[in-house]
Every structure is written in structure tokens, then in C-alpha cells.
Amino acid sequence: MADTGSTGENLLFLTDEQLRKGIEAMFFAYRGFTADPDRILAEMSYGRAHHRALHFINRARGTTVNNLLSVLGVTKQSLNRVLRTLIEDGLVESRVGSRDRRERHLYLTRKGAELERQLSEAQRARMRAAYRAAGPEAVAGFRRVLEAMMDEPSRQHYQALKDSKP
Amino acid sequence: MADTGSTGENLLFLTDEQLRKGIEAMFFAYRGFTADPDRILAEMSYGRAHHRALHFINRARGTTVNNLLSVLGVTKQSLNRVLRTLIEDGLVESRVGSRDRRERHLYLTRKGAELERQLSEAQRARMRAAYRAAGPEAVAGFRRVLEAMMDEPSRQHYQALKDSKP
DNA sequence: TCTTTTAAGTCAGTCTTGTTGACTTTCCAA
DNA sequence: TTGGAAAGTCAACAAGACTGACTTAAAAGA
Structure with a gap:
């Protein structure tokens, strides 16, 4: 049916109309994407920022603060507030680096890993449904x-x- | 090549690993999605909320405040603050409804349409590049x-x- | 060794964008 | 004529981002 070769391509998918639909789809879908974890977080008075920190500490165990900063794309002060509450609440552990003792390496505690799992499972459930449907x-x-x-x-x-x- | 029938389907795309990649892709892509308009908005001390209002007023000219509220998914008080600055700055016009005079119908002014075009063109440019690449x-x-x-x-x-x- | 740079953390203040709650004004419709 | 819906406003608050200035500790370099 459609010619998808590299030269004789049908470029109708690049119209402003098509782009606009993609833009609106991103906007509405992102709300769904964050909705389920947000509900869980609200119950325990955490926010999306806590979720992001937990996610990436889990993904890159032992990451330094500086690395996490650059992944999240926020300032040190902004991350610090979130990180401090997570450490105080016993969800994250901060260990002094052995090679470079200026660095702090971040790890989820058992409790932190449990919350992370709960949040990501909620998010995965929606993702799974969307993947399956599509x-x-x-x-x-x-x-x-x-x-x-x-x-x-x-x-x-x-x-x-x-x-x-x- | 791949069997994509409804029963004998290969379900490897539903692994937690695949879902996780999708989740991280959404997170990082959404940053790109908002980056260009955000830069323009920052110059004129507006925010993402102003962009969203402009976008949907443009899309549904003459929409009522209540309808806009439900599309944006925010409270009346939150929208009102944004809307007030847009009206004060002459980007949006609020017309009393002729059939129901309690309602306000929202329209972009020439100036508002110009900013909306600038913002959405920046966003479309990135979308276009992504569409073309994919x-x-x-x-x-x-x-x-x-x-x-x-x-x-x-x-x-x-x-x-x-x-x-x- | 002395100096500079880097990593982390902190304090203070600001801004945007969201929230609740309470209240008024307007005005359609029963 | 009165009840209720739509809109708008005021006040207070919170999350989460920002900047700027500063400290402490430790590594790296001259």
C-alpha cells in the first residue's frame, strides 16, 4: 500500500496537522504517564521529584550526587531538598566514597526499594496496557x-x- | 518476518525491561518536547502554563473558561492567574457570551496569535525532525x-x- | 608543601504553578 | 422569584524549580 522507500516517500505525515496531533498526544499522554505514581506519592506527601530520584538511584546504584544531578537536570539545591527527606526517612543511604572521599554514593534501603517498586509497578501497569493495546x-x-x-x-x-x- | 498475529504473538516487548525503557524514554523525551518553547517563554517571563492556555485557546477559538479548565486539568484559580496576565498583556480577549452572558469566550488577539505561532513553530520544528528521523x-x-x-x-x-x- | 579545584552540602530568597476554602457577582431557568 | 451554575476574586499555602553566596572536605596540581 504505502511507499516507504527513502526517496519516493509520502511526506503527508510531516504536515503541521500531523505534528499538532503528536504534540497534543504528548501532552495528554504525559498526564496519564504520571497519574498513577502521583496518586501513591500524594498519600505519603512525597512528590514527583522524589519518584524521579528513587527511580534513578535504583537504576544506577551507587551513583554520585553529581551524576544524579546531571541525569535529572536540576540544580544541586533542588535535588538536595528531596534527597535530604529521602535520607531522613530512611529510603536512601548515602555512603562516603572509598576512592574519592568527597563523593557520596547513593543506594536505596530495603524500604526505599520497596517504595520504588510500588511506584514503578503502577507506572509499568499502565505502560504494559498501552503496549499491549498498541x-x-x-x-x-x-x-x-x-x-x-x-x-x-x-x-x-x-x-x-x-x-x-x- | 515477525509473527504479529493475535494469538501466536511474541510477547518479549512486554517485559519489565522493555517497559522500563519506554518509561525512561518518556521522561527524557518530554524534556526535549518542552525545551524550545520554554526558552522563548523565559525571555518574556511567561511559563509553560501560559503556553498551554495559548495553545488550547487557539485550537478551540471561543472556548469557555470552564471548558478550558477541564482540558487543562487545573483549578479555576490556577488558570485564572495565567489568564489574567494574558488578558492584561493583550494576548487574549475575553468576550461575554451572547446566549449565556455568564460565560466568557476566549480568543487570541493578533498579538496572542503571533506568540502562539512562535511557540508552536519551535515545538513543531523539533517534532518534525523527530518524525522525519523515525x-x-x-x-x-x-x-x-x-x-x-x-x-x-x-x-x-x-x-x-x-x-x-x- | 601550598594552592587551586572539585564535590557536597547549606542558607536565604525568589518564582511559577499548582492546591483549598470562602466569598461575590451575574444571570439563566425552573 | 429564587435556586443554582458560571465566572471571578481574595487569601493562604506547598512543591519544586531557580539564583547567589558560602562552608567544608578532600583531591589534584604547581
Whole structure:
């Protein structure tokens, strides 16, 4: 049916109309994306920022504060507030570096890992339903477009995490 | 090559690993998605909330405040602050309803339409590049997954806007 | 060794964007 | 004519981002 060759391509998918639909889809979908974890977080008076910190500490165990800062793309002061409450509440452990003792390495405690699992499972559940409804081909396209939409620093972080261990 | 039938399907795309990549892709891509308009807005000391209001007033000219409220999913007080500055600055016009004079119908002024165009063109440019890089099949999948990720009220709003006039 | 740089943390203040709650004004419709 | 809906306003608050200035500790370099 459609000619998807590299030269004789049908470019109708690049009209402003199509782009606008994609933009609105991103806006509305992102709300769904964050809705379930947000509900859980609200119950325990945490916010989205806590979720993000837990997620990336879990993904890159033993990461330094500086690295987390650059992944999250926020300032040190902003992260510090969140990190402090997580440490005080016993969800995150901060260990002095052995090679470089200026650095702090961050780890989830058992309690922190439990909350992270709860939050990410809620988020995965919706994602799983969406993936299942859309099918594997759609999922591949979904990821391809998102990757092309990232700016360079984000893409670097994304790629670095992409194939790291569970 | 791949069997994508409804029963004998390969379900590897539903692993937690795959879902996690999708979640991280959404997180990093959303930053790219908002980055360009955010830069423009910062210069004129507006925020993302102003952009959203301008976008949907443009999309649904003459919409009422109540309708805009439900599309944006924020409280009346929150929207009102944003709307007030946009009206004061002459970007949005609020007309008393002729049929129901309690309602206000919202329109962009020439100046408001100009800013909206500038913001959305910046956003479209990135979207266009991503679409072009990923190709039409990927774009179709991208949209399909996003639509499946929305919660019900958002999907309603999305569908209502989807095929409305330019 | 002395100096500079880096990593982390802190204090103070600001801004945007969201929230509740209470209240008024306007005005349609039963 | 009165009840209730739509809109708007005021006040207070919170999360989460920001800047700027500063401290402490430790590594790295001259």
C-alpha cells in the first residue's frame, strides 16, 4: 500500500496537522504517564521529584550526587531538598566514597526499594496496557520517535541507562 | 518476518525491561518536547502554563473558561492567574457570551496569535525532525501508544480536538 | 608543601504553578 | 422569584524549580 522507500516517500505525515496531533498526544499522554505514581506519592506527601530520584538511584546504584544531578537536570539545591527527606526517612543511604572521599554514593534501603517498586509497578501497569493495546510494531515506533525527540544530553543519559543491568 | 498475529504473538516487548525503557524514554523525551518553547517563554517571563492556555485557546477559538479548565486539568484559580496576565498583556480577549452572558469566550488577539505561532513553530520544528528521523511507520506507532496511555477524560479531549479545523 | 579545584552540602530568597476554602457577582431557568 | 451554575476574586499555602553566596572536605596540581 504505502511507499516507504527513502526517496519516493509520502511526506503527508510531516504536515503541521500531523505534528499538532503528536504534540497534543504528548501532552495528554504525559498526564496519564504520571497519574498513577502521583496518586501513591500524594498519600505519603512525597512528590514527583522524589519518584524521579528513587527511580534513578535504583537504576544506577551507587551513583554520585553529581551524576544524579546531571541525569535529572536540576540544580544541586533542588535535588538536595528531596534527597535530604529521602535520607531522613530512611529510603536512601548515602555512603562516603572509598576512592574519592568527597563523593557520596547513593543506594536505596530495603524500604526505599520497596517504595520504588510500588511506584514503578503502577507506572509499568499502565505502560504494559498501552503496549499491549498498541502492539509490538507500534512500540518500536513509539521508542524511535521519543529517542529522536530528546536533546543531546538526555539522549546520552538514556543510552547509558538503556542496556545496564536490571 | 515477525509473527504479529493475535494469538501466536511474541510477547518479549512486554517485559519489565522493555517497559522500563519506554518509561525512561518518556521522561527524557518530554524534556526535549518542552525545551524550545520554554526558552522563548523565559525571555518574556511567561511559563509553560501560559503556553498551554495559548495553545488550547487557539485550537478551540471561543472556548469557555470552564471548558478550558477541564482540558487543562487545573483549578479555576490556577488558570485564572495565567489568564489574567494574558488578558492584561493583550494576548487574549475575553468576550461575554451572547446566549449565556455568564460565560466568557476566549480568543487570541493578533498579538496572542503571533506568540502562539512562535511557540508552536519551535515545538513543531523539533517534532518534525523527530518524525522525519523515525519515519511514517514509527510515527503511527508513536501516536498509537500515546493514545493508549491516556486516561479517559484526556482521551475524550484529545479525540474532540483531533479532527477539528486548523 | 601550598594552592587551586572539585564535590557536597547549606542558607536565604525568589518564582511559577499548582492546591483549598470562602466569598461575590451575574444571570439563566425552573 | 429564587435556586443554582458560571465566572471571578481574595487569601493562604506547598512543591519544586531557580539564583547567589558560602562552608567544608578532600583531591589534584604547581
